[in-house]
Amino acid sequence: MAEEKKDPAFRLRETKGQMSWPPYAPGTHVRESDIREKKINYSWWEPEVQYAWSAGHAMNVFLDGLKKGKIMGINCKRCDRILVPPRMFCEYCYGPTEEWVEVGDTGIIETYSISYLDSDANRITEPILIGVIDFDNSPPHHGIMHYFGEMDKEKIKIGMKVKAVWKPENEREGAITDIKYFKPMEGE
């Protein structure tokens, strides 16, 4: 507290009357071991909640497409763009979208990361390659997030041409994971 009393902010407040509480309450730090070794009182709760989300109209067509090895987009004629992932309305002009189109399963890497963290922030030694893929038949900067595979982490770069690698047809279930990953196209 001696340090904080030198702070002009503290002096300014003191001029307004008696402080009833120290400023910048220091708090008490809890360590991981305090919990593990039960050095502090605490209560514990592990929620068990389950959900089943229906995919909705637009994503239903998209997921059915994946089962057939097709990536489906839908166009907004007013904004002259193909929306992928698809939706029943365009969020910008707020009109309905119109015609379903296949955007192909090839594209370029819009951006990527080489991750040494898994989904729970645990460290992993073999990195996960993840990124956004812009499809050849969709407008620039319109794509989806997915994994990269058969890819050298030293060679991955923005703008690299990639192609989807699909699960065998009998293993597809109408999920984004029906695409295993995107791999570099020949010559990349």
Next chain:
Amino acid sequence: MKEVAVIGGGMTMFRRHLKETGKELSYYAAKMAMEDAGITKKDIDMVVMGSAPDAFDGVHLKGENLLDGAAAAGKPYVRVFNGGGTGVFAPIAGWWHVASGVADICLVVCEEKMGNCYPHPQTAFRHIWDPILDRPLNPNLVWLFAMEYNRYMNFAAQKMGISVEKCKEWIAEVAVKNKRNAVGHPCAQLADPNITVKDVLESEIMAWPVNRLDISPPSDGAAALIYCSKDVVHKFTDDPIYVGGVGWNIDSTMWTNRDLYFPRYVANAAKMCYKKAGINNPTRDIDFAEPYDPFTYKELHHMEGMLLCEKGEAAKMTHEGETQRDGRMPICPSGGLLGVGNPIAATMGQKVCELYWQLAGKAGKRQIPGDPRVGVGMAWGDIMQMATVIALRRG
């Protein structure tokens, strides 16, 4: 509309996990702000609470859980929330309570207890992703920012005519500046007077291009702010700090359908705020800024969105020292999220309370030299789409 003045600020220490409950932290921060303003609970007309996803605290109806600590029992009270944007959005909501004339005095409290989510709050972030498209891929939130960082860095390197490696070095300078700035902050979790660019670049890679020291830490903490109407401000101070303007804007949820190199929603929010605040030329009319810096590159990305420099050139400005506390445009003089800590909503302490402390000459060791008259704070949230901006001015 009424003119709105800031008459008190408060903040607790930020730490990875604090023994204090959310209510207790809220009490400490609110009490400090009330002492600063020289008011008691009975003087407060209305209370706004800001707190981010319920999943961190592990209590649904979190606003209701926290209200007693926020001096709100028996008063009009609302909790607002837009992810990381909350730290500036809660004070925006507080502003309209007073600007509209429905309250003369409004207390804003922001609280976050990420430490409750055990063993790591990252687990709670799993629940924010789109359930159909993203969640089956088991994404980690850091991936998202790593991808935006990479896209931005590639653009910025090209714009500045330097290599990507050099650009990453300049981006790392943000962590060095902010962790050093935080040395003067009584609440700081990660202040480091001796940190170097090499330390940042050599810290473990989390998700390339993000290294460990590119990220602000999860924290527990609270902050508070007290507003009053210009009609009653003479009771509290002769040299008031006013809210010049506020702005907020959100882009589409479809983040894979836009170019991540530039946050246009930040520009929209900033323009809305600047128009109200009479800021015609941001680089000339703004004396210092507190853009949201949960990651090193975000400070730069946000400076560009806030029109404080040309697109893709904020790293150069940083490298040339212009954003240091004694530079031409001090950026994050508080130490920001990278230096002080990132208890999501409670970063109101760095992004808004700091503006007040700097303009009122109460920032202690962090005081910007000269005579700052206009400061702008900004926060960023939801899934790379929400921007909240506030401008404070003296007199």
